[in-house]
Amino acid sequence: MLRTLKNRFEQGYRTSAYPKTPIELPQRYRGLPKVHQKVSQEVADQCEAACPQKAIDGKNKRIDLGRCVFCGTCERISNGGFASFSRSFELGTAQRDHLFTNGTLPSLAENAKDHFKKLFGRSLQLRQVSAAGCNACEADLNVLATPFFDLARFGINFVASPRHADGIVVTGPISRNMKKALLETFDAVPSPKVVIAVGACSISGGPFHGSPEVSEGLGDLLPVDLFIPGCPPHPLTNLHALLTFFK
Numbered sequence: 001m002l003r004t005l006k007n008r009f010e011q012g013y014r015t016s017a018y019p020k021t022p023i024e025l026p027q028r029y030r031g032l033p034k035v036h037q038k039v040s041q042e043v044a045d046q047c048e049a050a051c052p053q054k055a056i057d058g059k060n061k062r063i064d065l066g067r068c069v070f071c072g073t074c075e076r077i078s079n080g081g082f083a084s085f086s087r088s089f090e091l092g093t094a095q096r097d098h099l100f101t102n103g104t105l106p107s108l109a110e111n112a113k114d115h116f117k118k119l120f121g122r123s124l125q126l127r128q129v130s131a132a133g134c135n136a137c138e139a140d141l142n143v144l145a146t147p148f149f150d151l152a153r154f155g156i157n158f159v160a161s162p163r164h165a166d167g168i169v170v171t172g173p174i175s176r177n178m179k180k181a182l183l184e185t186f187d188a189v190p191s192p193k194v195v196i197a198v199g200a201c202s203i204s205g206g207p208f209h210g211s212p213e214v215s216e217g218l219g220d221l222l223p224v225d226l227f228i229p230g231c232p233p234h235p236l237t238n239l240h241a242l243l244t245f246f247k
């Protein structure tokens with residue numbers, strides 16, 4: 001017991017002061033991309049052709065963050081001429097079409113729903129459904145329960161049973177085999193309920209887009225309230241979106 005207390009004092013207080021204090025992510029982190037509108041059409045077309053995710057609309061010079069896996073190819077081959085990635089991790093949106101961006105995103109706070117804040121602002125219980133995810137999105141959601149992020153201090157928890165949940169958080173490209181389980185889990189959550197799509201896979205099929213084995217995005221199956229892009233989204237991207245949308 002004494003050893004535990006000693007260890008506790010030695011460790012100090014490890015929980016982040018975010019969101020009261022901003023957090024700076026490392027230089028190598030790729031967040032919201034700025035798409036440079038003055039880039040030549042030729043370079044924009046080259047980037048569109050090189051994008052493994054078909055996330056680039058070269059003609060309108062914009063990127064679909066719902067498909068982008070933040071691989072950095074477009075920035076690298078254009079030497080930053082087409083796009084450069086900022087360290088802004090605030091990427092969540094309330095609508096799928098808000099994820100088409102040239103460097104700005106609509107304010108999530110302004111698109112949040114008041115009745116959700118009233119219902120879930122003090123307590124939000126979520127059931128996570130991994131619908132054939134690679135486990136990276138899932139791992140970066142799990143991280144939110146660690147002492148550094150300490151999600152529970154905001155009244156948000158992940159629960160085991162959908163019957164105890166206020167909504168579902170879906171990761172993965174929703175394979176044919178997982179579709180039934182996902183829909184049954186959604187049905188088991190009592191109304192009113194929320195649906196959150198985390199990661200490129202659940203938003204658009206991600207790297208598996210186009211395969212007959214996966215869906216084209218959660219939005220085709222369920223009414224999605226919150227989209228959190230990334231591959232995987234950084235834990236701070238998830239945390240920012242949850243706090244902004246529900247608090």
Ligand code: SF4
Nearest residue numbers: 051068069071072074
């Ligand atoms: S960073 Fe995104 S938009 Fe750019 S090439 Fe990779 S997937 Fe495509």
Ligand code: SF4
Nearest residue numbers: 134137199200201231
């Ligand atoms: S979005 Fe990326 S990290 Fe998340 S499940 Fe799909 S492949 Fe894995």
